[in-house]
Amino acid sequence: MLEVSGLTKTYGGAVGCTGIDFRMWPGEVLGIVGESGSGKTTLLGLLSGSLVADSGQALYSDRGGRVHDLVTMGEAERRRLSREEWGVVHQNPRDGLRLDVSAGANVGEPLMATGARHYGRIRDRALDWLTRVEIDAGRIDDLPRTFSGGMQQRLQIARNLVIGPRLVFMDEPTGGLDVSVQARLLDLIRELNAGLGLSVMIVTHDLAVARLLADRLMVMRRGRVVEQGLTDQILDDPQHPYTQLLVSSVLQV
Numbered sequence: 241m242l243e244v245s246g247l248t249k250t251y252g253g254a255v256g257c258t259g260i261d262f263r264m265w266p267g268e269v270l271g272i273v274g275e276s277g278s279g280k281t282t283l284l285g286l287l288s289g290s291l292v293a294d295s296g297q298a299l300y301s302d303r304g305g306r307v308h309d310l311v312t313m314g315e316a317e318r319r320r321l322s323r324e325e326w327g328v329v330h331q332n333p334r335d336g337l338r339l340d341v342s343a344g345a346n347v348g349e350p351l352m353a354t355g356a357r358h359y360g361r362i363r364d365r366a367l368d369w370l371t372r373v374e375i376d377a378g379r380i381d382d383l384p385r386t387f388s389g390g391m392q393q394r395l396q397i398a399r400n401l402v403i404g405p406r407l408v409f410m411d412e413p414t415g416g417l418d419v420s421v422q423a424r425l426l427d428l429i430r431e432l433n434a435g436l437g438l439s440v441m442i443v444t445h446d447l448a449v450a451r452l453l454a455d456r457l458m459v460m461r462r463g464r465v466v467e468q469g470l471t472d473q474i475l476d477d478p479q480h481p482y483t484q485l486l487v488s489s490v491l492q493v
């Protein structure tokens with residue numbers, strides 16, 4: 241579904257990420273781990289369209305089997321893919337929600353953006369998704385600002401998944417949530433991945449989150465991928481000295 245080679249982004253003289261090579265298959269959860277500043281968010285931004293790469297290639301095969309290079313594709317096509325095939329879940333739900341409209345409208349809007357017009361059906365779909373992410377149906381007309389952090393995060397997930405995306409980018413989706421809320425959210429992401437065959441690229445600095453969710457891991461350091469492979473293999477038998485340090489929790493904060 242995604243084949244990335246030589247992807248590079250610098251900020252002035254500073255390296256964001258460089259020479260990134262990897263592949264991603266449909267239905268897979270790919271975890272990106274590494275210390276702060278290792279380039280995880282930069283990589284996610286390059287793929288999801290919020291940043292522009294300096295060089296490299298990222299070939300994405302869409303639902304219809306058409307291949308697009310995310311580095312060189314036009315803005316109109318990128319917007320179409322964002323609307324119809326991708327989701328982006330931000331660490332801070334406030335970055336991914338509209339706080340001044342109701343929970344129902346937050347979930348309904350992406351449907352309208354993809355052409356849905358029938359109010360009753362849009363509301364039904366929104367209601368269905370609120371229930372799936374365990375938000376009480378009675379809260380459909382409430383503003384997200386009246387929700388707890390965990391509820392806002394689940395609402396952000398519903399807003400992203402209502403259009404039935406193929407690929408969802410998640411940047412530390414459970415960061416800043418307390419442990420029990422985090423556990424429920426991780427269960428939810430797992431269910432959605434298994435139930436919908438959704439592909440997920442998830443950035444986390446938390447190896448326990450990576451272990452629970454990811455089929456495969458990429459370990460980043462100073463803008464480069466130092467090791468990648470099956471999650472169990474990487475965490476149980478790390479080969480690169482940096483991964484060994486990471487796993488032995490010396491670098492975990």
Ligand SMILES: Nc1ncnc2c1ncn2[C@@H]1O[C@H](COP(=O)(O)OP(=O)(O)OP(=O)(O)O)[C@@H](O)[C@H]1O
Pocket residue numbers: 251254255256257274275276277278279280281282283445
């Ligand atoms: N807008 C920017 N301007 C200048 N440098 C930046 C910018 N964004 C990121 N960088 C630099 O690029 C490098 C990679 O940053 P990035 O945010 O991608 O890392 P990260 O692994 O996501 O870190 P964190 O876990 O702290 O979010 C860092 O050295 C960072 O200082």
